[in-house]
Amino acid sequence: MNKAEKTNPSQPRKARDVQHWDMETDIAIVGFGGAGGCAAIEAADAGSSVTIFELASASGGSTAMSSAEIYMGGSGGTRVQKACGFDDSTEDMVTYMTMAAGPQADEAKIRNYCESSTAHFQWLVDIGVPFKDSFHEERAIMCLTDDGLLYTGSEKAYPFAQQAKPCPRGHNLYIEGDNGGPLFMKIVTENVEKREAISVEYETRALCLIEDDDGSVVGIVIRKNQQELNVRARQGVILCAGGFVMNEEMIAKYAPLLSRGNSPIGNPGDTGTGILMGMSVGGAAINMHEGFISLPYYPPASMTCGILVNDKGQRFINEDVYHGRMGAYLLAQQSERFYYVLTIDQYSDYEKVSFMGAQVAGTGETVEELEAELELRKGSLQHTIELYNEDCEAGEDTLQHKAAQWLEKLEPPLVALDVTPGRGAFIPYFTLGGLDTLPSGEVVDPQRRSIPGLYAAGRTACGVVRRAEGYSSGMSVGDATFSGRMAGRAAAAAQRNSQ
Amino acid sequence: MNKAEKTNPSQPRKARDVQHWDMETDIAIVGFGGAGGCAAIEAADAGSSVTIFELASASGGSTAMSSAEIYMGGSGGTRVQKACGFDDSTEDMVTYMTMAAGPQADEAKIRNYCESSTAHFQWLVDIGVPFKDSFHEERAIMCLTDDGLLYTGSEKAYPFAQQAKPCPRGHNLYIEGDNGGPLFMKIVTENVEKREAISVEYETRALCLIEDDDGSVVGIVIRKNQQELNVRARQGVILCAGGFVMNEEMIAKYAPLLSRGNSPIGNPGDTGTGILMGMSVGGAAINMHEGFISLPYYPPASMTCGILVNDKGQRFINEDVYHGRMGAYLLAQQSERFYYVLTIDQYSDYEKVSFMGAQVAGTGETVEELEAELELRKGSLQHTIELYNEDCEAGEDTLQHKAAQWLEKLEPPLVALDVTPGRGAFIPYFTLGGLDTLPSGEVVDPQRRSIPGLYAAGRTACGVVRRAEGYSSGMSVGDATFSGRMAGRAAAAAQRNSQ
Numbered sequence: 001m002n003k004a005e006k007t008n009p010s011q012p013r014k015a016r017d018v019q020h021w022d023m024e025t026d027i028a029i030v031g032f033g034g035a036g037g038c039a040a041i042e043a044a045d046a047g048s049s050v051t052i053f054e055l056a057s058a059s060g061g062s063t064a065m066s067s068a069e070i071y072m073g074g075s076g077g078t079r080v081q082k083a084c085g086f087d088d089s090t091e092d093m094v095t096y097m098t099m100a101a102g103p104q105a106d107e108a109k110i111r112n113y114c115e116s117s118t119a120h121f122q123w124l125v126d127i128g129v130p131f132k133d134s135f136h137e138e139r140a141i142m143c144l145t146d147d148g149l150l151y152t153g154s155e156k157a158y159p160f161a162q163q164a165k166p167c168p169r170g171h172n173l174y175i176e177g178d179n180g181g182p183l184f185m186k187i188v189t190e191n192v193e194k195r196e197a198i199s200v201e202y203e204t205r206a207l208c209l210i211e212d213d214d215g216s217v218v219g220i221v222i223r224k225n226q227q228e229l230n231v232r233a234r235q236g237v238i239l240c241a242g243g244f245v246m247n248e249e250m251i252a253k254y255a256p257l258l259s260r261g262n263s264p265i266g267n268p269g270d271t272g273t274g275i276l277m278g279m280s281v282g283g284a285a286i287n288m289h290e291g292f293i294s295l296p297y298y299p300p301a302s303m304t305c306g307i308l309v310n311d312k313g314q315r316f317i318n319e320d321v322y323h324g325r326m327g328a329y330l331l332a333q334q335s336e337r338f339y340y341v342l343t344i345d346q347y348s349d350y351e352k353v354s355f356m357g358a359q360v361a362g363t364g365e366t367v368e369e370l371e372a373e374l375e376l377r378k379g380s381l382q383h384t385i386e387l388y389n390e391d392c393e394a395g396e397d398t399l400q401h402k403a404a405q406w407l408e409k410l411e412p413p414l415v416a417l418d419v420t421p422g423r424g425a426f427i428p429y430f431t432l433g434g435l436d437t438l439p440s441g442e443v444v445d446p447q448r449r450s451i452p453g454l455y456a457a458g459r460t461a462c463g464v465v466r467r468a469e470g471y472s473s474g475m476s477v478g479d480a481t482f483s484g485r486m487a488g489r490a491a492a493a494a495q496r497n498s499q
Numbered sequence: 500m501n502k503a504e505k506t507n508p509s510q511p512r513k514a515r516d517v518q519h520w521d522m523e524t525d526i527a528i529v530g531f532g533g534a535g536g537c538a539a540i541e542a543a544d545a546g547s548s549v550t551i552f553e554l555a556s557a558s559g560g561s562t563a564m565s566s567a568e569i570y571m572g573g574s575g576g577t578r579v580q581k582a583c584g585f586d587d588s589t590e591d592m593v594t595y596m597t598m599a600a601g602p603q604a605d606e607a608k609i610r611n612y613c614e615s616s617t618a619h620f621q622w623l624v625d626i627g628v629p630f631k632d633s634f635h636e637e638r639a640i641m642c643l644t645d646d647g648l649l650y651t652g653s654e655k656a657y658p659f660a661q662q663a664k665p666c667p668r669g670h671n672l673y674i675e676g677d678n679g680g681p682l683f684m685k686i687v688t689e690n691v692e693k694r695e696a697i698s699v700e701y702e703t704r705a706l707c708l709i710e711d712d713d714g715s716v717v718g719i720v721i722r723k724n725q726q727e728l729n730v731r732a733r734q735g736v737i738l739c740a741g742g743f744v745m746n747e748e749m750i751a752k753y754a755p756l757l758s759r760g761n762s763p764i765g766n767p768g769d770t771g772t773g774i775l776m777g778m779s780v781g782g783a784a785i786n787m788h789e790g791f792i793s794l795p796y797y798p799p800a801s802m803t804c805g806i807l808v809n810d811k812g813q814r815f816i817n818e819d820v821y822h823g824r825m826g827a828y829l830l831a832q833q834s835e836r837f838y839y840v841l842t843i844d845q846y847s848d849y850e851k852v853s854f855m856g857a858q859v860a861g862t863g864e865t866v867e868e869l870e871a872e873l874e875l876r877k878g879s880l881q882h883t884i885e886l887y888n889e890d891c892e893a894g895e896d897t898l899q900h901k902a903a904q905w906l907e908k909l910e911p912p913l914v915a916l917d918v919t920p921g922r923g924a925f926i927p928y929f930t931l932g933g934l935d936t937l938p939s940g941e942v943v944d945p946q947r948r949s950i951p952g953l954y955a956a957g958r959t960a961c962g963v964v965r966r967a968e969g970y971s972s973g974m975s976v977g978d979a980t981f982s983g984r985m986a987g988r989a990a991a992a993a994q995r996n997s998q
Contacts, residue, residue: 011714011781103755159833215510250945253785253935256602276945282510282779286752289788312898314813317833332831334658334816334899377897383882398876399811400833436752446749446775 012211012281013230015218022229025051025199027491028220029238030206030274033061033267034068034477035458035484036240037188039441041127042488044197048235050488052192053204053222055269059189060182062242062267062430062459063477067142068180069152070124070481071474073169074114078121080148080171083133088167090114095164096155100470104287106462112439113464113482120482121171127191129184130174139301141323141355142473143172153472154322158401170474184477209237209277209454217281217453218497236453236491238441240484241274242266243431243459245291254288254433260331260421261293261429266459270430274460278435281451283443287462288433292471294327295419296426297340299353305408306342307388308419310335313371313380315388318402327427328468330419339374340417341381346408347415358425361418370414385410432471434462441487453497455487511710511780512729514717521728524550524698526990527719528737529705529773532560532766533567533976534957534983535739536687538940540626541987543696547734549987551691552703552721554768558688559681561741561766561929561958562976566641567679568651569623569980570973572668573613577620579647579670582632587666589613594663595654599969603786605961611938612963612981619981620670626690628683629673638800640822640854641972642671652971653821657900669973683976708736708776708953716780716952717996735952735990737940739983740773741765742930742958744790753787753932759830759920760792760928765958769929773959777934780950782942786961787932791970793826794918795925796839798852804907805841806887807918809834812870812879814887817901826926827967829918838873839916840880845907846914857924860917869913884909931970933961940986952996954986 027043029036032054040050072078074090081088093114098105125131136147143150152170154160173180192198201224210219210230219232244250245266251258264270279285297303297319304320310333317329330338339361364370371381391397392407419425434456435443441455457463458480465475526542528535531553539549571577573589580587592613597604624630635646642649651669653659672679691697700723709718709729718731743749744765750757763769778784796802796818803819809832816828829837838860863869870880890896891906918924933955934942940954956962957979964974 103758249947253783253945259602279783279945280781284752284778287788289786312813314811314815316813316815329831329833332828334828377886379882379886380898383878383886387876387878387882399879446752446778448748 012209013221015210015212018210018230020230021219021232023051023231025049025231025233026235026496027238027488028053028231028233029240030220031061031240031242032059032200033240033242033458034063034184034188034480036061036238037185037192038481038484039238039240039457039488040198041188041191041195042485043492044195046489046492048197048492050198051231052198052200053206054200054202055205057202059192059200060185060267062270063480064181064185065267066181066477067178067473068173068184068477069142069474070171071152071169071472071478072117072121072171073167075118078118078171080131080133081167084135084149086167088169089165092164092167093117093169096160097464099160099163100153100472101464101466102470104290104466106464109439110464113479116482120485123485124481128187131171132174135168136172139298139304141296141298142178144177146174146176148172148174152474154325156403157321158318161403170472206241206273206277209281211281215282215451216497217451233453234496235494236455238455238457238487238491239274239278239435239460240456240458241460242270243434244270244272244275245430246270247272255291255431257289257331258291258293258429258431261427263426263428265428265430270459274456275434278443278454278456278460281454282445283451283454284436284446285433286436287466290432290467291429292324292432292468293331293427293429294324294468295330296323296355296428297326297419298323300348300350302346302348303340303342303350304406305346306340307384307410309339309341309381309384311337311376313376313384315384315400318397318400320402320406322472324468324471331421338419340419341370341410342415343410344413344415356419356426358417358419360415362416363413365413367412367414370416374416431459432462432465432467434460437461439486440490441483442490455491457483457487511708512720514709514711517709517729519729520731522550522730524548524730524732525734525995526737526987527552527730527732528739529719530560530739530741531558531699532739532741532957532979533562533683533687534979535560535737536684536691537980537983538737538739538956538987539697540687540690540694541984542991543694545988545991547696547991549697550730551697551699552705552719553699553701554704556701558699559684559766561769562979563680563684564766565680565976566677566972567672567683567976568641568973569670570651570668570971570977571616571620571670572666574617577617577670579630579632580666583634583648585666587668588664591663591666592616592668595659596963598659598662599652599971600963600965601969603789603965605963608938609963612978615981619984622984623980627686630670631673634667635671638803639798640795641677643676645673645675647671647673651973653824655902656820657817660902669971705740705772705776708780710780714781714950715996716950732952733995734993735954737954737956737986737990738773738777738934738959739955739957740959741769742933743771743774744769744929746770754790754930756788756830757790757792757928757930760926762925762927764927764929769958773955774933777942777953777955777959780953781944782950782953783935783945784932785935786965789931789966790928791823791931791967792830792926792928793823793967794829795822795854795927796825796918797822799847799849801845801847802839802841802849803905804845805839806883806909808838808840808880808883810836810875812875812883814883814899817896817899819901819905821971823967823970830920837918839918840869840909841914842909843912843914855918855924857916857918859914861915863911863913865911866913869915873915930958931961931964931966933959936960938985939989940982941989952993954990956982956986
């Protein structure tokens with residue numbers, strides 16, 4: 001047994017051991033991505049002084065690397081939804097997001113998110129985020145035009161559409177190409193810079209929290225220019241330091257299934273530091289096993305008309321779901337191979353526009369020929385396609401419930417792509433677990449009691465998004481920016497603690 | 500924000516706040532089930548004084564409620580394995596258990612378990628646990644005869660049998676009926692009672708750990724006869740307080756998928772106290788989302804010859820796997836109904852011997868008739884059974900790889916049981932997450948550094964068993980007893996701390 005003292009960067013320092021406060025601020029924020037930036041703006045506008053500590057030499061975080069789609073709606077619709085003719089209801093949005101999170105759903109958090117969503121849209125507009133009042137019709141994994149609105153989840157797909165009226169909620173910034181993230185963070189950064197109450201310390205590492213003997217968080221220890229400095233945070237600390245997708249050890253320990261993916265999505269700082277800091281003062285980490293892991297099978301949108309089969313030649317999911325849902329169900333199958341089968345027409349410009357990178361596994365002038373080439377059980381794929389084609393003719397996918405608009409008979413010649421994880425296809429992943437928080441952003445312990453002075457937002461917290469099965473694009477930046485604001489607001493409302 | 504002091508039973512007390520030690524012992528053990536009992540015996544035999552604190556008025560824990568099958572083998576075989584003609588290899592056992600734990604596997608822990616397994620068998624024999632040198636041939640969910648050995652997992656099933664030579668490792672106590680658990684705990688309790696170095700305090704609740712300023716655990720606070728007492732544990736505290744299956748709030752937070760089961764398996768004390776205590780001093784809790792959740796579809800063993808289909812009429816698992824694996828794959832399907840289809844002969848004495856309690860959903864003089872009665876897509880079940888019957892004739896299940904011995908053509912008349920979760924079938928569940936420990940039982944923090952003075956064993960720790968998908972009967976009591984011994988041994992080897 002090792003009796004050595006635990007001297008771990010993420011173990012808290014005791015306030016009574018602090019000889020001298022090197023810096024003081026009302027609110028210390030760790031991390032300057034979407035969550036940290038929005039937390040700072042909200043807190044400063046509520047009258048608090050704020051210091052953001054960012055490891056990198058510039059703002060950005062994972063938000064800047066993303067498309068920055070933002071999932072918003074409800075309350076009759078945002079300005080963009082209304083302009084595009086969509087009347088969105090809060091209840092439909094709550095239902096959809098609750099189904100998306102499944103048994104892991106945090107009802108209070110989802111409800112708060114949905115009820116405040118059109119106001120959040122307005123807040124973003126007010127700080128200068130531009131959205132065009134136009135609807136992007138085509139099914140896309142991200143919007144490469146400057147259109148302001150698109151479907152970014154499984155809203156129109158079974159079983160969601162049967163429970164909640166579909167409505168597009170992915171809001172895309174008014175800029176061509178996949179450039180939403182950098183633009184979004186540029187706007188947030190400008191907003192931060194023009195507020196005198198906010199200072200930003202770049203190239204600064206947060207080492208650990210500082211806690212009182214009663215367990216309240218009263219500051220953080222940082223390292224800057226080789227020096228360790230004690231920072232008093234009179235109203236609290238907000239952890240916005242991202243997730244842990246870049247921490248291989250934590251992935252292996254907490255979310256080992258994600259290791260079946262091959263491309264971690266996040267910024268190099270997503271090493272779980274914020275989560276570990278929160279845990280070090282008793283914060284509960286929840287949903288740590290869960291992540292987004294995806295088979296990005298579209299574009300082209302025509303892929304939606306193809307079918308996904310396992311090594312039994314069986315379909316097992318409606319192929320009009322969001323790509324993360326397809327990834328989740330694929331990984332849950334007992335099968336050594338997976339193939340995506342489609343016609344030459346559906347294949348269309350696959351090679352040009354696909355992100356997926358899956359290779360052709362076989363082709364067939366007949367279904368029988370393809371079945372043999374893929375070494376599937378004789379009769380298996382033939383049966384699947386026979387029933388599928390009958391259903392296409394009748395206009396109803398009786399087995400997997402793919403929406404009628406995507407039902408096109410699979411007429412040979414056919415192509416099959418090998419989409420087996422580990423055989424070349426791009427399988428991106430990121431974490432969806434983090435510190436348990438109240439809708440206010442207060443970090444709670446395993447008994448759900450708040451830890452005074454500690455808040456978390458963005459990927460460091462476990463937000464509204466909980467499963468690959470129900471993920472929709474825009475939920476991450478939506479949650480990061482909204483939860484950042486909630487935490488900033490709650491911290492700014494806290495009493496100033498001057499010891 | 501709530502600035503009230505955190506006064507939580509599981510928050511640690513500081514040693515410097517202890518005015519008086521009411522009791523002293525070398526090793527304090529929380530919980531007197533299989534893990535706690537074996538930890539105490541091992542520690543006492545190594546020269547330490549031990550006090551066990553048990554909430555209930557008698558020993559037992561979940562071990563006494565179980566069948567107390569014990570999963571052991573390797574190193575050429577235990578005495579029973581050898582006597583029954585089985586030559587078990589450690590490498591096969593390691594391979595099987597590693598596949599069973601999947602991506603969550605703890606390699607060091609599994610290897611230690613397997614390499615020490617025949618010695619563990621001998622240790623059990625030495626304390627008086629009786630095993631008969633006889634093999635139980637029939638496939639059973641538990642052994643109702645007094646036979647000493649049976650297959651209790653998926654060893655003979657795909658994909659395990661293809662990677663590791665099958666060997667039965669479920670050791671059953673020498674007693675008729677499902678009475679292994681009470682007998683096992685009677686023997687352990689007698690062993691505890693006859694050791695003068697061990698005291699047992701029943702009807703005593705462990706309230707919280709006591710820690711030094713350096714983070715070492717030096718005792719526990721207990722409540723007995725309405726009094727709170729400070730107990731100094733000079734060599735450490737071993738948490739053997741069970742899992743959290745009886746804590747609905749923790750299930751909802753950490754393992755919400757388990758709520759799809761309907762029968763929590765465990766004793767009333769399985770409320771997560773031990774895990775929470777460990778977390779309160781910085782211990783990492785891992786694999787918290789995971790649990791055993793099962794469809795106990797056999798006995799009768801003839802059920803293995805039937806097929807499980809979803810609402811698409813598709814098979815999706817080989818029906819010769821352990822029932823927990825079937826439960827796990829069933830829950831991972833997108834399907835609103837599940838049916839177990841079998842012949843009248845296979846149905847046999849189902850009503851008499853089944854634990855499952857699933858009701859008949861339909862019968863058919865032909866497959867077509869059954870398909871219609873179950874409202875399955877026309878042609879779907881017919882196709883499945885057509886291929887299955889062809890495979891049965893050829894003696895190879897080409898699609899799901901059920902072993903040849905179970906392949907019997909499904910000749911009408913047929914019966915279908917409704918095994919949909921939530922529609923009457925018995926779906927037992929328990930947790931498989933807990934404190935992260937080294938093979939020695941030392942509790943580690945999220946960076947895997949040991950917390951001095953703190954150990955955990957049994958269900959309070961996250962042991963060798965990690966997933967429903969790979970669970971085998973006997974792994975729980977096997978792990979509880981073995982990990983208890985490891986923790987007892989490590990604590991007894993620790994330096995005595997007298998402050």
